[in-house]
Amino acid sequence: xxxxxxxxxxxxxxxxxxxxxxxxxxxxxxxxxxxxxxxxxxxxxxxxxxxxxxxxxxxxxxxxxxxxxxxxxxxxxxxxxxxxxxxxxxxxxxxxxxxxxxxxxxxxxxxxxxxxxxxxxxxxxxxxxxxxxxxxxxxxxxxxxxxxxxxxxxxxxxxxxxxxxxxxxxxxxxxxxxxxxxxxxxxxxxxxxxxxxxxxxxxxxxxxxxxxxxxxxxxxxxxxxxxxxxxxxxxxxxxxxxxxxxxxxxx
Amino acid sequence: xxxxxxxxxxxxxxxxxxxxxxxxxxxxxxxxxxxxxxxxxxxxxxxxxxxxxxxxxxxxxxxxxxxxxxxxxxxxxxxxxxxxxxxxxxxxxxxxxxxxxxxxxxxxxxxxxxxxxxxxxxxxxxxxxxxxxxxxxxxxxxxxxxxxxxxxxxxxxxxxxxxxxxxxxxxxxxxxxxxxxxxxxxxxxxxxxxxxxxxxxxxxxxxxxxxxxxxxxxxxxxxxxxxxxxxxxxxxxxxxxxxxxxxxxxxxxxxxxxxxxxxxxxxxxxxxxxxxxxxxxxxxxxxxxxxxxxxxxxxxxxxxxxxxxxxxxxxxxxxxxxxxxxxxxxxxxxxxxxxxxxxxxxxxxxxxxxxxxxxxxxxxxxxxxxxxxxxxxxxxxxxxxxxxxxxxxxxxxxxxxxxxxxxxxxxxxxxxxxxxxxxxxxxxxxxxxxxxxxxxxxxxxxxxxxxxxxxxxxxxxxxxxxxxxxxxxxxxxxxxxxxxxxxxxxxxxxxxxxxxxxxxxxxxxxxxxxxxxxxxxxxxxxxxxxxxxxxxxxxxxxxxxxxxxxxxxxxxxxxxxxxxxxxxxxxxxxxxxxxxxxxxxxxxxxxxxxxxxxxxxxxxxxxxxxxxxxxxxxxxxxxxxxxxxxxxxxxxxxxxxxxxxxxxxxxxxxxx
Numbered sequence: 001x002x003x004x005x006x007x008x009x010x011x012x013x014x015x016x017x018x019x020x021x022x023x024x025x026x027x028x029x030x031x032x033x034x035x036x037x038x039x040x041x042x043x044x045x046x047x048x049x050x051x052x053x054x055x056x057x058x059x060x061x062x063x064x065x066x067x068x069x070x071x072x073x074x075x076x077x078x079x080x081x082x083x084x085x086x087x088x089x090x091x092x093x094x095x096x097x098x099x100x101x102x103x104x105x106x107x108x109x110x111x112x113x114x115x116x117x118x119x120x121x122x123x124x125x126x127x128x129x130x131x132x133x134x135x136x137x138x139x140x141x142x143x144x145x146x147x148x149x150x151x152x153x154x155x156x157x158x159x160x161x162x163x164x165x166x167x168x169x170x171x172x173x174x175x176x177x178x179x180x181x182x183x184x185x186x187x188x189x190x191x192x193x194x195x196x197x198x199x200x201x202x203x204x205x206x207x208x209x210x211x212x213x214x215x216x217x218x219x220x221x222x223x224x225x226x227x228x229x230x231x232x233x234x235x236x237x238x239x240x241x242x243x244x245x246x247x248x249x250x251x
Numbered sequence: 252x253x254x255x256x257x258x259x260x261x262x263x264x265x266x267x268x269x270x271x272x273x274x275x276x277x278x279x280x281x282x283x284x285x286x287x288x289x290x291x292x293x294x295x296x297x298x299x300x301x302x303x304x305x306x307x308x309x310x311x312x313x314x315x316x317x318x319x320x321x322x323x324x325x326x327x328x329x330x331x332x333x334x335x336x337x338x339x340x341x342x343x344x345x346x347x348x349x350x351x352x353x354x355x356x357x358x359x360x361x362x363x364x365x366x367x368x369x370x371x372x373x374x375x376x377x378x379x380x381x382x383x384x385x386x387x388x389x390x391x392x393x394x395x396x397x398x399x400x401x402x403x404x405x406x407x408x409x410x411x412x413x414x415x416x417x418x419x420x421x422x423x424x425x426x427x428x429x430x431x432x433x434x435x436x437x438x439x440x441x442x443x444x445x446x447x448x449x450x451x452x453x454x455x456x457x458x459x460x461x462x463x464x465x466x467x468x469x470x471x472x473x474x475x476x477x478x479x480x481x482x483x484x485x486x487x488x489x490x491x492x493x494x495x496x497x498x499x500x501x502x503x504x505x506x507x508x509x510x511x512x513x514x515x516x517x518x519x520x521x522x523x524x525x526x527x528x529x530x531x532x533x534x535x536x537x538x539x540x541x542x543x544x545x546x547x548x549x550x551x552x553x554x555x556x557x558x559x560x561x562x563x564x565x566x567x568x569x570x571x572x573x574x575x576x577x578x579x580x581x582x583x584x585x586x587x588x589x590x591x592x593x594x595x596x597x598x599x600x601x602x603x604x605x606x607x608x609x610x611x612x613x614x615x616x617x618x619x620x621x622x623x624x625x626x627x628x629x630x631x632x633x634x635x636x637x638x639x640x641x642x643x644x645x646x647x648x649x650x651x652x653x654x655x656x657x658x659x660x661x662x663x664x665x666x667x668x669x670x671x672x673x674x675x676x677x678x679x680x681x682x683x684x685x686x687x688x689x690x691x692x693x694x695x696x697x698x699x700x701x702x703x704x705x706x707x708x709x710x711x712x713x714x715x716x717x718x719x720x721x722x723x724x725x726x727x728x729x730x731x732x733x734x735x736x737x738x739x740x741x742x743x744x745x746x747x748x749x750x751x752x753x754x755x756x757x758x759x760x761x762x763x764x765x766x767x768x769x770x771x772x773x774x775x776x777x778x779x780x781x782x783x784x785x786x787x788x789x790x791x792x793x794x795x796x797x798x799x800x801x802x803x804x805x806x807x808x809x810x811x812x813x814x815x816x817x818x819x820x821x822x823x824x825x826x827x828x829x830x831x832x833x834x835x836x837x838x839x840x841x842x843x844x845x846x847x848x849x850x851x852x853x854x855x856x857x858x859x860x861x862x863x864x865x866x867x868x869x870x871x872x873x874x875x876x877x878x879x880x881x882x883x884x885x886x887x888x889x890x891x892x893x894x895x896x897x898x899x900x901x902x903x904x905x906x907x
Contacts, residue, residue: 145391
């Protein structure tokens, strides 16, 4: 059993002022997950007549991308390649103090406590992150062979869960890792080729319009990404963007 | 009301084609005058919303998550079936149809399942065209694997993240339509009720989970694609937010609930470790392709392992019982989910279980690693092994995994006809939320197939059957029916907030879950179910007298959200137990201890099956049990839809 101190960001709603609240988290089983630790603390807060700490979560198996906690200053914690929901308490030592804050970024307005609004990501996808293929209009799936290396590289990029940790980790709150991974997934495949330029321009422009910052190649994003998406995608996007811009000017 | 399944006439292989030919169409210019409300944005809801918008309908889509991309379809790991026969191993539409009917223990509707198998190929085409990065061979063609009890390789997959990749494909199509203005998307919105006008579903009332605002939305038809009810057990592999509230609200408004007792217990999950646990984690059953399942032959060895005195590697080969290989020689470790789960429960009940709780069996990769090398195993299952190690702290390359069955999927759901319309005109239901295709047990890699079949290929055709008779745009939220339903929703929320009791919502949910797991779980009895029907009303009563929901209805309030869902789970649990009680047979995901083959059974003597296997009673129970709601605390009324098997011969579902 672990005895911990929590320092948690509390904020009633988007417009109210936030503050750090201290909680005593005693007798936490080491085999509990981090979110189960919060469940235990919340159950105690509720039994003491308080309002629980609000946080986003759903699948609790590292795939839905909804959990979004900054733990001791690092999105999803210092453990590599996991989401906050996959973090287990055996990684902590008794007596530790844990700071829990939301994913902070201008483009992710806070809703309550540790919950932020990441709908900017959805709008970036809507600006070009798709292949325009009407339901029912597809040819036989094996009519278009795709080199295994290309398919694997596309899958590496497509593993992104859209959690936003990359943005929260970046000092500029840049969304370049997210946008570049989403663009690379489709740009690497022959199915995505016809709309490549349109896609790249649309997504990058929407990203800028949402208020995300610029990339200055620090790679904090890659370090915190729970799916370990490579920052090579950013280089790829920069190249594709240059081509698309040149192409647009030429037309 | 009688149940008309509206199955088209004619030979089974022509029904869907003829139905499409004979169905009315809606003129392209008129489609935009119709508004379709879609609740849920997983594979079924997302695919339906995107496809209907592409066709020209106006769509309003709602989800409780912060983005449609997070629906729980995303968590499916293993794959999606299709009858492509790319492996030339004898697969066909008919074989996929047959396997699904048999896998469902002959409790599904033949015509629906045949259609599912038929459109399975279109789904793969569609997904590939969208850019879903399925696994490929070096020649660039699609790879397949054998999965979950199939003897052909018909499963398409994208590493261990097939659900994620399919959902992203469908989400991207949805976002494309949102950006074009065809779909109006409402994230962080929870459906609170269905609104009926003149007996037809014409809208919904929702709560904005950010502001707390209650609002109404009117349409010409309503589609529920709100997933399954596995969380009635509290612990399941479902996401924390998965719930039955939307389906239950529709049920209370007159939609029949079909076969709620059919619940799938997935054999390969990480065992429970403590009472703080919030959910169970599934390990993809693709692991069973290479892993061998065993427990020690002797209770003494098992006990020594539980007490930490022995390690699994200390147990000699001869002292291990590879019980699936022993009992089901031709399917071995790939025996279907219900069969494998029950076998695990059996050996643990005998005292041969491992894990500290005694509720666990081994899934061992030692032989596969020796045969194929660690690199091949890493390439196949690397991410799953990693996930296992993160959760348990054990390294499965060195020591066998521990697994135990957990609630995973629910085959029951709202009753729908061939057009996926519920017993409320205008209200349609897709995906896991309906009952239609899996019978009493779902085969692996068939959930994704059904969700996308319903969303991409069935509802875009069949919704017109209803809409063609409806004058578009006649409904507005100013109508009394909307005002009245909104008022009832607000009263319901205030009631939850005003109990001011002393017990948390979770404590009720845990209590309910335990009752359901003990009495309506992997093995059920008349006595147990009758006891549950005594216990559940008491939980309900205490809930409404003693639940604690802090804060107000304005703004984000996660306890209020949970309270609403748990209140519906409690009421639903009763219906589930009534269903399990009336079904005096064992089939698929419903196992009644009273109905199993014994040493004395004729079929056992003939070698057709084994003692302890499920005893189906086709003469009396080859029907869909559709329940009509009669009010809280009142026993529901049973309506039966007889199942006819014209194309598949009813047989003992033997995997020996």
